[in-house]
Amino acid sequence: MSEKNSAKVDPVKNKDTEQKNDNDADGNSDSTAEAAATPTEEGPATFDKAIEGAGFGIFNLMLLIVSIPAQSAAIFESSSMSYILPVAECDLHLTLEDKGVLNAVAYAGMTISAIAWGYLADTKGRKKILYWGYLIDAVCVFGSALSQNFQMLVVFKFLGGLVVNGPAAVLFTYLTEMHGPKHRSSVLMIVGMVTSTATVSLPLLAWGIFPQDWDFQIWGLNIHSWQIFLFVLGIPSLVSGLIFCFMPESPRFLMAQGRNEEALKAFKQIYHVNTRKPKDTYPIKALIQEAPNRRAEKDEVIYTIEEKSGEVPTKRQSRTLAESLRAGLQQMKPLARKPLLGLALCCYVMQFGIFLGMNTIRLWLPQLFASMAEFEAVHEGDGVDASMCTILEFSVNRTAETALNYADACSVPKVISMDMYINNIIVSATGFVGYFFAGAIIRVLGPKRMMTIGLFLSGTFGLMLYFSVSSLMTLIVSATFLTITGIAVSSLLGAVVALFPTQLRTVVVAIAMMCGRFGALSGNLLFPVFVQIGCLPPFIMVSSVLILSGVLSLFLPNPAKATFS
Numbered sequence: 001m002s003e004k005n006s007a008k009v010d011p012v013k014n015k016d017t018e019q020k021n022d023n024d025a026d027g028n029s030d031s032t033a034e035a036a037a038t039p040t041e042e043g044p045a046t047f048d049k050a051i052e053g054a055g056f057g058i059f060n061l062m063l064l065i066v067s068i069p070a071q072s073a074a075i076f077e078s079s080s081m082s083y084i085l086p087v088a089e090c091d092l093h094l095t096l097e098d099k100g101v102l103n104a105v106a107y108a109g110m111t112i113s114a115i116a117w118g119y120l121a122d123t124k125g126r127k128k129i130l131y132w133g134y135l136i137d138a139v140c141v142f143g144s145a146l147s148q149n150f151q152m153l154v155v156f157k158f159l160g161g162l163v164v165n166g167p168a169a170v171l172f173t174y175l176t177e178m179h180g181p182k183h184r185s186s187v188l189m190i191v192g193m194v195t196s197t198a199t200v201s202l203p204l205l206a207w208g209i210f211p212q213d214w215d216f217q218i219w220g221l222n223i224h225s226w227q228i229f230l231f232v233l234g235i236p237s238l239v240s241g242l243i244f245c246f247m248p249e250s251p252r253f254l255m256a257q258g259r260n261e262e263a264l265k266a267f268k269q270i271y272h273v274n275t276r277k278p279k280d281t282y283p284i285k286a287l288i289q290e291a292p293n294r295r296a297e298k299d300e301v302i303y304t305i306e307e308k309s310g311e312v313p314t315k316r317q318s319r320t321l322a323e324s325l326r327a328g329l330q331q332m333k334p335l336a337r338k339p340l341l342g343l344a345l346c347c348y349v350m351q352f353g354i355f356l357g358m359n360t361i362r363l364w365l366p367q368l369f370a371s372m373a374e375f376e377a378v379h380e381g382d383g384v385d386a387s388m389c390t391i392l393e394f395s396v397n398r399t400a401e402t403a404l405n406y407a408d409a410c411s412v413p414k415v416i417s418m419d420m421y422i423n424n425i426i427v428s429a430t431g432f433v434g435y436f437f438a439g440a441i442i443r444v445l446g447p448k449r450m451m452t453i454g455l456f457l458s459g460t461f462g463l464m465l466y467f468s469v470s471s472l473m474t475l476i477v478s479a480t481f482l483t484i485t486g487i488a489v490s491s492l493l494g495a496v497v498a499l500f501p502t503q504l505r506t507v508v509v510a511i512a513m514m515c516g517r518f519g520a521l522s523g524n525l526l527f528p529v530f531v532q533i534g535c536l537p538p539f540i541m542v543s544s545v546l547i548l549s550g551v552l553s554l555f556l557p558n559p560a561k562a563t564f565s
Contacts, residue, residue, distance in 0.1 A: 044288040047252055052180045053284045054267050057274035060187075063178055066243045067171065067191055069236035072198035073134060074168035076233040077141070077160050078106050079199070082363040083206045084226040086370035086420070089402055090410035091224055092150045096399045096528040103363040104524035105154050107517045109161025114514040117166035118507075126174045126250040133167030135241030140164075141234030145227045164237070169510070177252035178270070189439075192490075196432040203366075203424035205232060210416055260287045340500065344508060346552050347496055348515040353545035354455070354492065355516035357462055358485040360523030360542055365478055366424055371395035372471045373417030388468040389535035396531060419471070427479045434483035438490060447491050448558045454488035455550030463543035466536055485546070489516075492553075499557060519545075 045053065081102040085094065092098070121129050137160055144156035175191065176184050206229060214225045248270065254263035264287055268279040372386050375394045384390070402410060442450045461481035468474040493509065500508045523541070530537035 044286040045284045046288055047255055048180055050251070050263075050267050050284045050287055051178070051270075052182070053282065054270040055274035056179075056183060059270050059273040060179065060183070062273075063175060063247075064187070064190055066240060066247070067175060068194050068197075070130075070134065070167070070171050070240040070244075071191055071194045072201070073137060073237040073240055074164050074171075075195060075198040076202065076236065077137065077157075077164045078110070079202055079363065080230060080233050081106070081157065082366045083202060083210075083424075084229060085367050086416055087210050087226045088224070089399065091222075091226070092153065094150065094399070094402070096396060096532065098150055099367065099399070100525050100528040101154060102150075102157065104521045105157045106161030107359075107521040107524070109158045109163070110165040111514055111517045111521060113162045113165045114169075114510060114517075117169060118510055120166065121170045121173070126170050126177070126253055127244060127247060129170045130167045130174060130247075131241045131244035133163055133170070133241070134237045134244065137164040137167070138234050138237035138241060141237055142231060145230035145234060146221055146223075147227070148221060167240075169513075174250055177250040192435060193432075196428075196435050200425065200428040200432055203421050203428060205229060206366075207418075207421035207425070210421075255287060258289065260289060263287055343499060343556070344511075346555060347492065347499075347508065347512055350455075350492055350549040350552050351512040351516040352519035352522075353549035354458075354485060354489055354519070356519035356523035357458065357542045357546040357549075358482065358489065359520035360527050360538075361462065361465070361478060362482055363520075363524055364527055365427060366420065367395065368392075368474070369420045369423040369471075370416055371398065372423075372474065373419040374398070376419075376471065377417060385469050386471045386474075388465055388474060391474075392531055392535055423471075423475050426475060427482060430479040431483045431486055434487060438487045441487070442491060446558070447495055448553065448556060451488055451491035451495065451556075452550055452553045454484050454491065455546055455553055458485040458488060459543045459547035459550060462546055463539055465542075466539040488549075495556060 085099045085102065088094065089099075094102075117129070140156050140160035140163055144153055144160065147153035147156060172191065175187050179187050209229045209232065210225050212225050212228075214223070214228050216223055248266040249262070251263040251266040251270075254260070254266060264284070267284060267287075268282045271277070271282040272279045368391060371394055372391050375386055375391055445453065458481060461477055461484065464477050465474065465481070468477055493512070496508055496512060526541060527538050530541055
């Protein structure tokens with residue numbers, strides 16, 4: 001810090017600094033922390049101490065409440081298409097390949113935008129990403145609800161996936177940064193419950209909306225029940241965006257940016273809401289000046305937290321995108337060398353395989369259950385078994401008939417059996433219940449053993465779907481498959497956090513999630529192709545990638561004995 005800026009420190013408030021400056025002829029302080037004036041006896045507070053001083057109360061409850069629509073918006077964006085496929089088949093003239101594209105297109109947007117959103121969140125702040133992201137996503141969802149053809153719906157779903165990926169990822173960061181170490185794990189567990197609840201709510205909403213005879217025109221646009229369904233799914237995005245407009249910026253982000261005065265104001269606001277006491281009574285009066293994560297540019301001034309004179313300091317220059325990318329690549333260098341290179345690649349391939357297997361089955365299940373219910377209604381009393389191969393053949397033929405002979409196939413409105421909704425609710429509820437037992441199971445078996453066993457079981461159940469001979473067996477096997485696979489995903493992400501150094505964990509998780517979404521995209525595009533080849537190939541695809549992931553998990557170190565910190 002230059003002599004001019006060092007002279008701004010109040011000598012009454014910091015006698016030690018004044019004496020040091022008397023002894024140093026050039027007036028330069030040795031470190032940023034030393035130059036930070038301390039108005040309290042204990043010294044400037046760390047983030048954990050400051051957030052603990054703000055208390056836990058109404059503000060935190062508000063955060064958890066807003067996380068409900070926010071997390072639901074992300075789940076709805078990625079999963080909604082699977083429920084409208086049986087209903088919108090005639091309205092959109094869908095082929096089997098079209099259905100695969102609609103299931104996959106949101107994941108294409110998520111995959112492409114992952115890195116860009118990470119850069120924006122780390123430079124522009126959490127709050128802006130959250131409220132702009134959810135508000136723009138609401139526009140995309142409402143646009144999809146007004147779609148009149150397949151192409152229009154694909155565009156809006158792609159844009160929705162592109163947009164929602166940012167706020168969905170930042171939400172977890174924002175929630176953890178608004179809580180101290182004591183409450184972080186509990187908050188993430190609650191968010192996990194919200195995710196499961198949102199998954200269960202989708203078939204419930206479909207059950208309540210699809211059977212309604214809602215067909216009308218507005219502004220020359222044809223509106224059907226499935227479009228009302230999509231419109232309802234856009235409300236959580238709109239509500240979340242509006243609420244986040246009034247939430248404070250993450251004080252953790254502000255401190256990392258050297259904006260301690262703004263961070264202190266955020267802490268005071270949280271304290272005021274939690275305790276209902278005046279902001280002036282907040283016990284923390286100063287925050288530590290965290291070391292900059294880069295070297296200061298030439299002639300750049302990095303200000304500390306001491307009180308300044310009336311002069312307005314020069315604002316610290318922001319890095320360009322190219323500079324940020326260079327800094328990020330420099331930080332990621334250890335991932336390109338042993339021992340982390342092999343470990344990272346192993347995690348990426350596993351995440352790709354798990355998401356491919358899990359989301360292919362998950363997103364095609366509503367279509368399979370709808371075809372199953374229609375088949376049983378057509379062949380009621382015939383004694384014909386609703387085996388998986390029979391149902392797939394029936395679904396392929398019906399979809400082809402709709403595309404080739406639209407007038408006859410769609411002359412009568414399609415009625416979806418109640419069994420389709422009930423089966424999807426049971427599958428989602430099974431995953432919800434399984435989430436509660438996942439923690440206890442992982443504690444007993446250990447994360448690595450649970451992951452390995454879970455992946456081999458998932459591969460086995462994925463292949464068992466091919467041998468299903470009834471709708472009941474399909475329901476039981478698919479529910480078990482998705483529950484076990486979901487637990488395996490949680491185990492893998494937990495292993496990633498434990499196995500990589502702190503400064504690399506975020507980027508490894510981000511790349512792993514990008515690989516996972518690419519897997520979901522690939523699986524949903526390949527599934528209809530393999531189905532038209534034969535009954536067995538799609539289940540071999542699902543089973544093989546999960547068993548491969550299980551084999552790779554054998555080579556991962558035990559997360560419980562991780563040496564990185």
